[in-house]
Amino acid sequence: MKQTIFIDGEHGTTGLEIRERLAERADLEFIRLADNERKDTRRRAEALNSADIAILCLPDDAAKEAASLVTNERTRIIDASSAHRTAPDWVYGFPEMATGQARAIAKAKRVTNPGCYPTGAVALLRPLIQAGLLPADHPVSINAISGYSGGGKAMIAAFADRTSKDFTPHHLRLYALGLEHKHTEEIRVHSGLAHRPLFVPSVGRFRQGMLVQVPLQLWALPGRPKPAELHGAISDAYDGTEFVEVPPYGECLAIGGASSLDPRLPDPEALNGTNRLRLCVFGNDKREQALLVAQLDNLGKGASGQAVQCLDLMLGS
Numbered sequence: 001m002k003q004t005i006f007i008d009g010e011h012g013t014t015g016l017e018i019r020e021r022l023a024e025r026a027d028l029e030f031i032r033l034a035d036n037e038r039k040d041t042r043r044r045a046e047a048l049n050s051a052d053i054a055i056l057c058l059p060d061d062a063a064k065e066a067a068s069l070v071t072n073e074r075t076r077i078i079d080a081s082s083a084h085r086t087a088p089d090w091v092y093g094f095p096e097m098a099t100g101q102a103r104a105i106a107k108a109k110r111v112t113n114p115g116c117y118p119t120g121a122v123a124l125l126r127p128l129i130q131a132g133l134l135p136a137d138h139p140v141s142i143n144a145i146s147g148y149s150g151g152g153k154a155m156i157a158a159f160a161d162r163t164s165k166d167f168t169p170h171h172l173r174l175y176a177l178g179l180e181h182k183h184t185e186e187i188r189v190h191s192g193l194a195h196r197p198l199f200v201p202s203v204g205r206f207r208q209g210m211l212v213q214v215p216l217q218l219w220a221l222p223g224r225p226k227p228a229e230l231h232g233a234i235s236d237a238y239d240g241t242e243f244v245e246v247p248p249y250g251e252c253l254a255i256g257g258a259s260s261l262d263p264r265l266p267d268p269e270a271l272n273g274t275n276r277l278r279l280c281v282f283g284n285d286k287r288e289q290a291l292l293v294a295q296l297d298n299l300g301k302g303a304s305g306q307a308v309q310c311l312d313l314m315l316g317s
Helices: 013-021 041-050 060-069 101-107 116-130 148-160 184-191 227-237 249-256 300-315
Strands: 003-008 028-031 053-056 076-079 110-112 141-147 172-174 198-204 210-217 277-284 289-296
Touching (some): 003 041, 041 060, 053 300, 060 076, 116 184, 116 289, 141 148, 227 277, 227 289, 289 300
Parallel strands (some): 076 110
16 A cells, blocks of 8 residues: 655755655655645645655744644654754654664654754764763864755755856855854754754855764873774764765775875765765874764755655655
8 A cells, every 4th residue: 555645845955855766666655736735724734634654845934834734643744854853752863873763763753854964963973972982071063064955945046046146156155153053953962962062064066965074182082092993983883774884994094194186085975866874084093183074965864865764764664
């Protein structure tokens, strides 16, 4: 029997990506609204309550409204917005985050899909805190760069249209410099940090792809761990998972010593179109420093790919 799916907001960036990833699925039946019905609350409520699983690809306030419109006990929800990512009654949709997380998602009525930056940051930080190598109260800084698709339709239009007044010729632009990015608390909660990290995102002149970087002064950590120990903890945390890969530490070391033109260096676009997440630890034993790097597609494992992964778990696939 086919499962019915309603994507509320399917014409947005994430919604379109999810629809494309599910286009060939014979086990699913889609509920779709006509263009003139997409903002009709009554018709949306009917569609939401008719679906086996509703996927919300909406701004935060609209996602909260959509969730409130589901009045039956049967419809399950995957929310791709940031509206419920720290809500205690929603299951965090990062299947590899912890032992049992995939099972919790499979059974959940309400799943909140992680943000793109938090997926990389939590994947790097949580194993180190769990292993006792990084104290939960340690001051953490995170630097990241994403393709402009992460900013939604307005940013995509501004970067793509070179005649726009918002067009910038620069290849990189920092933003959220008020240090109140909406992903910061999500990162803190799900990584296990006691304090908000200093998170500085940036957007590059490429459509999609992402690098998340966490620099660590190892001499400032209790026990002064070696970079190889950090790598070992991260590698052990994701051993046997399908979508998270951790290259051998020797491979990371070789890349770390490569020239600036070496194609092996982390490329934000390398995993585009996939649901993969690659984690590396680059280190210098002599200087007692390490750099943790997560590489992913902000529209893949950082959004639609992970949503489809959660959907499959909820469907028992």
